[in-house]
Amino acid sequence: MQLPRCGDPADLGKIRLARRVYLRAAVKFMHLLPLCLLLGCAQVTNEVPPAGYELVVHVESDPSRPLSGARVLHAGRELGVSAADGRVAVHATGSEGERIDLEVACPTGFRSPGNALSVTLRHGTGNSKPPEYFAACPPSTRKLVIAARLEHGVNLPIRYLGRELARSDGDGVAHLLLEGETDKTVELTVDTSEQPQLRPKSPTARFRIGDHDDVVLLAQSFQSPAKPVVRVSRPSGPVRIR
Numbered sequence: 001m002q003l004p005r006c007g008d009p010a011d012l013g014k015i016r017l018a019r020r021v022y023l024r025a026a027v028k029f030m031h032l033l034p035l036c037l038l039l040g041c042a043q044v045t046n047e048v049p050p051a052g053y054e055l056v057v058h059v060e061s062d063p064s065r066p067l068s069g070a071r072v073l074h075a076g077r078e079l080g081v082s083a084a085d086g087r088v089a090v091h092a093t094g095s096e097g098e099r100i101d102l103e104v105a106c107p108t109g110f111r112s113p114g115n116a117l118s119v120t121l122r123h124g125t126g127n128s129k130p131p132e133y134f135a136a137c138p139p140s141t142r143k144l145v146i147a148a149r150l151e152h153g154v155n156l157p158i159r160y161l162g163r164e165l166a167r168s169d170g171d172g173v174a175h176l177l178l179e180g181e182t183d184k185t186v187e188l189t190v191d192t193s194e195q196p197q198l199r200p201k202s203p204t205a206r207f208r209i210g211d212h213d214d215v216v217l218l219a220q221s222f223q224s225p226a227k228p229v230v231r232v233s234r235p236s237g238p239v240r241i242r
Contacts, residue, residue, distance in 0.1 A: 053121040054130040057088040069107035106137035143213040148174040151221040198222045
């Protein structure tokens with residue numbers, strides 16, 4: 001290839017034009033160089049951004065009881081918080097058909113699920129609704145209502161851990177409420193110390209707090225020893241008359 005002679009004005013113009021084009025290309029490359037070093041030039045030029053997918057997570061404390069304030073996370077990043085209706089609209093990124101794990105962090109007073117919620121990323125067709133998933137945040141404690149029916153047990157205190165929670169009325173009936181952790185066993189005592197003649201003496205009853213609110217019956221019958229009958233014996237035989 002023959003180089004242009006420097007003395008030719010036309011050739012000098014071509015050299016200047018080529019130099020300007022080269023300098024512009026070099027400047028663009030220098031601007032892209034830091035990004036290439038950070039991400040890799042192949043990612044800058046060829047990588048396709050991941051697709052977005054919409055889905056809905058319903059959070060409930062009990063069946064048909066929506067729970068607000070539950071956080072939905074993926075890889076430690078918060079994707080949304082449940083509203084009053086228990087719904088969380090989630091926007092996730094990935095590939096079609098990919099399965100990802102979502103974590104549900106329940107608010108204070110409720111137990112978070114032990115396992116992650118596994119969802120599949122799929123695009124809807126037409127006007128179809130986003131896929132829906134359900135997560136449970138059961139309460140940390142449950143309520144137990146005890147209805148006491150004490151036969152011949154009027155005005156008797158019912159105690160739990162030594163504290164009086166209720167007292168039977170004139171018909172021997174009382175109601176009390178306990179709240180505790182799931183699978184906990186509680187022991188109640190019907191205190192007869194104020195009426196020591198009653199038997200059995202201060203009986204106890206045990207109840208288990210289950211995984212749902214419940215109502216149970218405490219039935220107990222009391223007896224009192226029969227009062228001794230005092231009989232006056234009369235002397236037999238002749239009676240002296242004075």
